[in-house]
Amino acid sequence: MxxxxxxxxxxxxxxxxxxxxxxxxxxxxxxxxxxxxxxxxxxxxxxxxxxxxxxxxxxxxxxxxxxxxxxxxxxxxxxxxxxxxxxxxxxxxxxxxxxxxxxxxxxxxxxxxxxxxxxxxxxxxxxxxxxxxxxxxxxxxxxxxxxxxxxxxxxxxxxxxxxxxxxxxxxxxxxxxxxxxxxxxxxxxxxxxxAVSRPPAPARTTVELDALRHAVTEAVPTVDVPDAIVDAVCTLRAALRRKELVASDRRWRQAVGLLQASAYLDGRAAVAETDLSVLTHVLWDSPADRPTVEREVLHLVNPDAKEALDLADTIEDLEAQLDAMAGQSREALSDWVIKNAHGKLARAGNRLARLRDEAVVAGRSTAAIDRVTGRQRAVRTRILTEALGVDASMVPAKP
CATH class of the missing domain: 3.40.50.300 (P-loop containing nucleotide triphosphate hydrolases)
Incomplete structure (x- = not known):
């Protein structure tokens, strides 16, 4: 081929x-x-x-x-x-x-x-x-x-x-x-x-089996892995070991093929730092450890996504506060929204939108940013309905 x-x-x-x-x-x-x-x-x-x-x-x-x-x-x-x-x-x-x-x-x-x-x-x-x-x-x-x-x-x-x-x-x-x-x-x-609409038939691109097999056995293994990527992987391993997250040598070695496959899928002849993002799905055993792995990987390769995860902490904290205020009066909830939640959520939403724009321009993955944006919108909807009594469906979807 x-x-x-x-x-x-x-x-x-x-x-x-x-x-x-x-x-x-x-x-x-x-x-x-x-x-x-x-x-x-x-x-x-x-x-x-x-x-x-x-x-x-x-x-x-x-x-x-x-x-x-x-x-x-x-x-x-x-x-x-x-x-x-x-x-x-x-x-x-x-x-x-x-x-x-x-x-x-x-x-x-x-x-x-x-x-x-x-x-x-x-x-x-x-x-x-x-x-x-x-x-x-x-x-x-x-x-x-x-x-x-x-x-x-x-x-x-x-x-x-x-x-x-x-x-x-x-x-x-x-x-x-x-x-x-x-x-x-x-x-x-x-x-x-x-569930109730009849959308038009979606496009359906297919790939021949022989073409896929050639990619797996011939094309992907020839993708270059620069020394800078090897250094980055070594840095990541050291950072995770400091947090007592240890993956086997076999898992690290097999992960190199994923980096090559990621570069091939994007049409590149060599692995780039952005390909390291796939390691967020490789280097944890317990789901409780996944956020730590994700932060370490993104700290290395995707600073805007790392900032998005930091914003996620603020959003999750606001939702926890809302949960803790269950049963309080509507006046107390409204006061909390005005003095605390609204400004933080709005700032987080605006910053997430800017981070996404920057990531798109730089050709970086927006997966983490999109996930956090979804959480921000979900918490905003909860606050509108539970704290303010507003029909969220009548409010424009904005930060």
């Missing part, structure tokens, strides 16, 4: 990201990260409560790969390995032959979506680990290992694993993405309207 064709593949994947971001509100960064993970040939976890479009997003993304064999399963503690990797051929068994039927199962899939991944049964655990790690399956009859064409798996869960055996799977999922319910009231309103 020529360099021009490789650039064409990256362009199509960017188009896919844009189309899905328009359809799935507040999921721009999620979509891009999933695509980057596939390009790196790694596996991802989408972690969040039920009803956050995890499954729908995964299906819509994987459906954009033309010619790819797709396999999906919802796991439970009782899922047998044969249901995942191939049932017994009953007709062959009647002839005295023990054989499995692999077609349509994990063993023949190029892309997989595994829902409730941490409910993998004990019986299927080792085979699932082998499938994710080495892309192999050991047949039930003890025959030669089956090599699986898996490019990458997208997994999902409503909660983190508690059992030690499921933790082994968690460790093999390089990218971990947290999703929640919509924060921005305007996006929620658009979601509600979409």
């Amino acid at each position: 020529s360099a021009e064709e490789a650039r064409g593949t990256a362009g199509k994947l960017r188009a896919v990201c844009g189309e899905l971001a328009e359809r799935f509100y507040e999921r721009d960064d999620v979509v891009r990260t999933l695509v980057v993970t596939l390009l790196a040939g790694r596996h991802s976890l989408v972690l969040g409560p039920p009803g956050t479009a995890k499954s729908e997003l995964a299906r819509e993304l994987t459906g954009r790969i033309d010619g790819a064999a797709y396999w999906e399963i919802l796991l439970s503690k009782f899922t047998a390995p044969t249901r995942m990797f191939g049932p017994i051929d009953v007709a062959a068994l009647a002839r005295g032959e023990y054989r499995q039927v692999y077609e349509g199962r994990a063993t023949t899939a190029h892309i997989a979506f595994i829902d409730e991944i941490f409910k993998c049964s004990t019986a299927a655990l080792n085979e699932t680990l082998g499938y994710l790690n080495e892309r192999i399956y050991h047949p039930e009859n003890g025959g030669a290992p089956v090599h699986c064409p898996l490019i990458g798996a997208i997994t999902a869960s409503n909660e983190l694993p508690e059992a030690a055996d499921a933790a082994a799977i968690y460790d093999r999922l390089l990218v971990r993405i947290e999703v929640g319910y919509l924060a921005d009231p305007a996006n929620f309103a658009a979601l509600v309207r979409s």
